[in-house]
Amino acid sequence: MGIIGLEKSHSLTQSLWSSEQIRKGERQAAAACGMAMFELMTRAGLALFELSRDRWPDARHWWVxxxxGNNGGDGYVVARLARAAGIRVQLVQLGDAEQLSGDAAIARDHYRADGGAIESLNALQDTPDLIIDALLGTGLSGDVRENARRHIRLINQTPAPVLAVDVPSGLCADTGRILGESVEACMTLSFIGLKAGLLTGRGPDVTGQVLLASLGIQPRLQQTPVASLMHWDQLRRQLPRRRRGAHKGEAGRLLIVGGNEGMNGAVRLAGEAALRCATGLVRLLSHPAHAHLLNLPRPELMTAAFPGFDDWHWGDALVLGPGLGRDVWSHDLFEAAYEVGLEADKPMVIDADGLWWLACRQDDLPVRRPWVLTPHPGEAAMLLDCNTAEIEADRLAAVRAIQQKYGGVVVLKGAGSLIADEHHVRLCHYGNPGMASGGMGDLLSGIIGAFIAQGLTPFNAASVAVCLHGMAGDSAAKGGGMLGLLASDLLSSLRSLINQHDEHDNKHSDPDACR
Structure with a gap:
């Protein structure tokens, strides 16, 4: 019943599930094992207790x-165990404790039989050393009601670490949407299997460190997960390898198209990222006002200007959009690159204003679409003719909808970036808030293009690139902090990471983060 962190590439941390899948699967698995559901509740409470004692050994006063529902039953179990260990426990029940039924009622009765009291919200005294949030479970679908909000506000206003049971109360476990108001946890212990909403959308804002306790039955879930969680130590095995006698032509040729006046930095960042990810040759096609200047600080980049460019078939792959703009010049450049890419069946990465021009053509899309689209939520809303709030309300549904409409591979950027093709969705849990700065998306488009040019499939190239991008951001942030992080700060980390042969899956390496 060991507790597993996301940094461990374990069979139990490779799949993401919906809450309904877990509910059905746990009952089926428990029945197959001849296990009563109350035994699962007892195991959950024990896992919570052991984790709490391990992470906060000096906490002698707990609020529970x-x-x-059963989430509350888990709370009663952990409260009973804490009292037995000599910890002062104040337990508050949302609603009428007498209305509990099933296993939760059994857990309540055991707690009372051992001398435990149920107190009112107003009776809470002093400041606790630890708060256990077992208010609302994974079954929550509508907005949190006012009575529950009062409890949530008190939890968030109290200066004590918060351990959320399965999911922070108020967070939708399936989508990562906050249902009006949510507990802001320091740590979340998920049971049986990881829920997708913990790791995308607003989930990362409120979950803190996410851990998993399988309770001994997760391997028996015989369903198709809603998504897969990516781990760098596995994906890095897909990085292109070079033979000893390789030459630069074998390492791929990438053409990067964009860079309107005033936005030449975008193609430059994409180009340098591609070089740092081992692409043999990179050419930047941009506005004639500055095309000849782009490689002055980086002479390994080749440059060309549009109009007047006719070597469209030079590259093995094409990145279209960084710094492209929305004027007549950008329209003509987009059309030229787009048509050549489709005619030659050349794999393309379409980003930034390239997505805007693509959306203008959404009624005239080709049957075969050899591209990777990389929208942020605002661009995703544009592609689906909706608003950003609708995208963020269910990012999994949004990335699938874009893929179904536009085909190819879609990367929906943001916290918990999602990568989808026709059959699969993958989620990346790397990255940090410092990466919310200009140029990060240009960097990512160059990395994806680099791996496509070197022979990876678009889906695998996007997956490797998104994880590498996030890992490089985490590495750069460790060196100088998140605030003020620049896209160019990631370049040295990109090179270091693709040359490392050790595991780098250590996103949650700070054991004192919640102490």
Whole structure:
């Protein structure tokens, strides 16, 4: 019943599930094992207790908030165990404790039989050393009601670490949407299997460190997960390898198209990222006002200007959009690159204003679409003719909808970036808030293009690139902090990471983060 962190590339941390899948699967698995459901609740409470004692060994006063479902039952179990260990426990029940039923009622009765009291919200005294959030579970679908919000606000206003049971109360476990108001946890212990909403959308804002306790039955889930969680130590095995006698022509040729006046930095960043990811040759096609200047600080880049460019078939892959703009020049450049890419069946990465021009052509899309689209939520809304809030309300549904409409591979950027093709969705849990700065998306488009040019399939190239991009951001942030992080700060980390042969899956390496 060991507890597993996301940094471990374990069979149990490779799949993401919906809450309904877990509910059905746990009952089927428990029945197959001849295990009563209350035994699962007892195991969950024990896992919470052991984790709490391990992470906060000096916490001698706990607040435990319980709700009306099995999540609340977990809270009663952990409260009973804490009292037995000599910890001062104040337990608050949301709603009427007498209305509990099933296993949660059994857990309540055991807690009371051992001398445990149920207190009112107003009776809470002093500041606790630890708060256990077992208010609302994974079954929550509508907005949090006012009574629950009062409890959530008190939890968030209290200066004590918060351990969320399965999911922070108020967070939709399936989508990562906050349902009106949410507990802001320091740590979340998920049971049986990881829920997708913990790791995308607003989930990363409120979950803190996410850990998993399988309770001994997860391997028995016989369903198709909603997504796969990516791990760098596995994906890095797909990095292109070079033979000892390789020459630059074998390492791929990448043409990067964009860079309107005033936005030449975008193609430059994409180009240098591609070089740092081992592409043999990179050419930047941009506005004649500055095309000849782009490689002055980086002479390994080749340059060309549009109009007047006719070597469209030079590259093995094409990146279209960084710094492209939306004027007549950008329209003509987009059309030229787009048509040549489709005619030659050349794999393309379409980003930034390239997506805007693509959306203008959404009624005239080709049957075969050899591209990777990389929208942020605002661009995703444009592609689907909706608003950003609708995208963020269900990012998994959004990335699938874009893929179904436009085909190819889609990368929906943001916290918990998603990569989808026709059959699969993958989620990346690397990266940090410091990466919310200009040029990060240009960098990513160059990395994806680099790996496509070197022979990876678009889906695998996008997957490797998104993880590498996030890992490089985390590495750069460790060196100088998140605030003020620049896209160019990631370049040296990119090179270091693709040359490392050790595991780098250590996103949550700070054991004192929640102490």
């Amino acid at each position: 908030f319980t709700g009306g």
